[in-house]
Amino acid sequence: DSGYITLDSGYMNTGSCTSAITYLDGGQGILNYRGYAIEDLAENCQFIEVAYLILNGELPNYEQLEQFKRDMRRFALLHEDMIHFFDHFPPNASPMSILSTMVGTLHNFYPEMDDEDDPYGGITVTTARLLSKIRTIAAFSYKKNIGHPLVYPNAKLNYVQNFLNMMFDRPNMPYVIKPEVAMALNKLLILHADHEQNCSTSTVRLVGSAGVNLYASISAGINALWGPLHGGANQAVLEMLELIYADDCNFEKYIEKAKNKQDSFRLSGFGHRVYKTFDPRAKIIKEACHEVLGALDIQDPLLDIALELEERVRNDAYFQERNLYPNVDFYSGIIYRAIGIPTNMFTVMFALGRLPGWIAQWTEMKEDKANARIGRPRQVYTGHTLRPFVPMHERK
Ligand code: SDX
Secondary structure, three states, X not given: OOOOOOOOOOOOOOOOOOOOOEEEEOXXXXXXXXXXXXXXXXXXXXXXXXXXXXXXXXXXXXXXXXXXXXXXXXXOOOOHHHHHHHHHXXXXXXXXXXXXXXXXXHHHHOOOOOOOOOOOOOOOHHHHHHHHHHHHHHHHHHHXXXXXXXXXXXXXXXXXXXXXXXXXXXXXXXXXXXXXXXXXXXXXXXXXXXXXXXHHHHHHHHHHOOOOOHHHHHHHXXXXXOOOOOOOHHHHHHHHHXXXXXXXXXXXXXXXXXXXXXXXXXXXXXXXXXOOOOXXXXXXXXXXXXXXXXXXOOOOHHHHXXXXXXXXXXOOHHHHHOOOOEXXXXXXXXXXXXXXXXXXXXXXXXXXXXXXXXXXXXXXXHHOHHHOOOOOOOOOOOOOOOOOOOOHXXXX
């Protein structure tokens, strides 16, 4: 009678769920995938090894990893009929819209077979296929965006090298894959691989709970990630740093604008729904920035701008009171830029990294038979109480 609804248990009715994939502690700045610290995984693993861990629950042994890598090579090609789709996107089509469209239509070319073999005891062929093909779709969308010929996957290259080659190789100018570039991208993909019930992952779970196939559920997650308050923030950070740089490094102007909430302006790359301390991923990415730019001998003024902005924000009471620290998006764009990835592809990179987490969370939701109900968040009603109907002639 208080007008409030008692929220019953079960996924999405209380806006939460149980999960055994990722643990994060927002107060301590801790992030573990299947019990392993991201610091250890980012330092010692290949992305595809961490993808296996997140999907399967255990780190792969040598044979399992070799088999997984073989499948990444086996499934890298796109159906030739799919490639014609790229010809029909407008030239300025956003790579994120291409990605969500193409991933959503994979179902028409590679329908999931319930009895499909499951060579890893937890990772289906559909999952391996999607993990491999999203990389090809992403690279092809970039090539189409810049009007260059497509570069097909090369079975001699590993997961990250293949992506870099499909992105940057050209018939007239072969691309040389620098180890430090591949290592930096590998680390970034690992750090984005899962993050418990964030906006896009909750979207994948909610859409999947209606019985939607994996590809369409992931396509929904890609669209949720696109938002500048979520995965789109990495692109917004670079645009903000470029703005400050072009504005004679007038930091105070933008800091005051954020503090005054002028035009709802926020400092992109700062703050987090859960972390109320330094995002552990941001710490690793910040260090990687220095490593990559040093190895490539790049002096990027935007890194200096980012460091100065972080310093000023960290010493400002307004941001301290609100526990606003750099998050995963604050420094990642500096590395993408150093690698040669354009800002309109930054959120695509986030999606590539996040895919194993989305798939694992979708699968976990599907397998949770006890709560296998359609997600149905509830509300607290704040509208009119019941009132008599008003015929047209009496309306004002
Ligand atoms: C990701 O959930 C995840 O795990 C997401 C993610 C993942 O891996 O999936 O970690 C990836 O999305 C990282 C976040 C990327 N987004 C941004 O960097 C956009 C900028 N940040 C914000 O808009 C904001 O911090 C959010 C959206 C990230 C979090 O918002 P909250 O927790 O809902 O915070 P809030 O809106 O309640 O703000 C609390 C206060 C407000 O001021 P007051 O009303 O108390 O006066 O802090 C202020 C806000 O105005 N504030 C900011 C700010 N973020 C919050 N002020 C200036 N700049 C900011 N960035």
